[in-house]
Amino acid sequence: MTLTAPTTPDLLAAGHPGDLAAYADQVSKVYGRGDSRVAALDGITLGVPKGRFTAIMGPSGSGKSTLMHCLAGLDRVTSGRVVLGGTDLTRLGERALTRLRRDRVGFVFQAFNLVPTLTALENITLPADIAGRRLDRAWLDELVDSVGLRDRLRHRPSELSGGQQQRVACARALAARPDVVFADEPTGNLDSRSGREVLGLLRDSARRTGQSVVMVTHDPSAAAYADLVVFLSDGRVAGQLADPDQNTVLERMKHLDGAGGPAASAPADPASSGGPGGGRP
Ligand SMILES: Nc1ncnc2c1ncn2[C@@H]1O[C@H](COP(=O)(O)OP(=O)(O)OP(=O)(O)O)[C@@H](O)[C@H]1O
Numbered sequence: 001m002t003l004t005a006p007t008t009p010d011l012l013a014a015g016h017p018g019d020l021a022a023y024a025d026q027v028s029k030v031y032g033r034g035d036s037r038v039a040a041l042d043g044i045t046l047g048v049p050k051g052r053f054t055a056i057m058g059p060s061g062s063g064k065s066t067l068m069h070c071l072a073g074l075d076r077v078t079s080g081r082v083v084l085g086g087t088d089l090t091r092l093g094e095r096a097l098t099r100l101r102r103d104r105v106g107f108v109f110q111a112f113n114l115v116p117t118l119t120a121l122e123n124i125t126l127p128a129d130i131a132g133r134r135l136d137r138a139w140l141d142e143l144v145d146s147v148g149l150r151d152r153l154r155h156r157p158s159e160l161s162g163g164q165q166q167r168v169a170c171a172r173a174l175a176a177r178p179d180v181v182f183a184d185e186p187t188g189n190l191d192s193r194s195g196r197e198v199l200g201l202l203r204d205s206a207r208r209t210g211q212s213v214v215m216v217t218h219d220p221s222a223a224a225y226a227d228l229v230v231f232l233s234d235g236r237v238a239g240q241l242a243d244p245d246q247n248t249v250l251e252r253m254k255h256l257d258g259a260g261g262p263a264a265s266a267p268a269d270p271a272s273s274g275g276p277g278g279g280r281p
Contacts, residue, residue: 020047020083021180021212022071027080029066029235040066042235043080048180051210053203055223057249058232059257064216065184067232071214072105072182073097085179102131106173106181108202110188112165114157114172120164121153124171135175146208147171147201163194170201174211181205183215187222196281199225220249225281231256246281 029041040063069075073089082089114123128135147167173181187195203225205211223229224246231238233256
C-alpha cells in the first residue's frame with residue numbers, strides 16, 4: 001500500500017507521516033442517530049510522534065477514549081483515516097484488524113486485565129504465546145528487570161500489589177515491541193507511589209528503547225511525565241503542549257473545563273511549556 005500524506009498540514013509535532021507512529025486524518029466518530037446522535041470525534045487530525053510519550057487530556061466526554069480506541073483499531077471511525085505504523089486501519093477487514101491489534105499494538109488498562117490463573121511471567125509472554133512467537137530471551141530479561149519484577153515472576157496476580165500488577169501489564173504491552181503502546185488511565189487504580197513507578201516506566205520505555213506510547217489521563221501530574229500533551233475539547237483538538245509540567249497542564253485544563261466548546265480551540269503552542277512553578281517530574 002502506498003502511504004499518502006495526510007490531507008491537512010497541521011499534524012501535531014511532526015512534519016512527515018514517516019515521523020509518526022500513528023496518525024488520525026480528519027477523523028470523525030458518530031454514535032447513534034437522530035435524537036441520540038453524538039459526535040464523539042469531530043474532524044480530528046493529529047499525529048503520534050515515534051519514540052515519544054504522548055498524553056491525551058480533556059474534560060469528561062471530550063472524546064479521549066474514543067480517539068484512543070480509533071487509533072488502536074479497537075473501534076471503527078465514521079469518516080477520515082487512521083494510519084498506524086504505515087498501515088491504513090480504515091482499509092482493513094476484521095481479521096486483519098484483529099491480527100494488527102495482536103501483533104502491533106500494546107494495551108495497558110486501568111483495571112490491569114491480567115489472567116488470574118497465570119503467573120506474572122506467563123501473563124507477560126501470553127500475547128507472544130498466542131501468536132506462536134518466541135520472545136527474544138535477552139530482551140525479556142531486560143524487560144523484566146526494567147519493570148522491577150525479577151523476584152515476582154512466579155506469583156499470580158492475586159499475590160501481587162496493584163502497582164506490581166500494573167507493571168506486569170506494562171511488560172506484557174511492551175514485550176512485542178509494538179508500534180504503539182496505548183495506556184488508558186493506567187494510574188487510575190494505583191496509590192501515588194505506584195502510579196509514579198508506572199509513569200516512570202512508560203516514560204523510560206520511550207526514552208531508552210524508542211517505544212511510542214500514548215496515554216489517556218485526567219491527571220495533570222501524570223500528563224507531566226509525557227513528552228507531549230494533546231488537549232481535546234468537544235471531540236476536537238484544542239491545543240498541545242511540549243515538555244509539559246503539572247502547573248501548565250492544570251492551567252490549560254481549567255481553561256478547557258471553564259470555556260468548553262470553541263473557546264477551547266486555542267492554537268497549538270508547543271513553545272508554551274515550562275510555566276511558572278514547574279512541576280515536571
Ligand atoms: N458507545 C457509545 N455510544 C454512544 N455514545 C458514546 C459511546 N461511547 C462514547 N460515547 C459518547 O461520546 C462522547 C465521548 O466519549 P469518550 O468516552 O470518548 O470521552 P472521554 O473524554 O474519554 O470521557 P471520560 O473522561 O469521561 O472517560 C461522550 O459524549 C460519550 O457519551
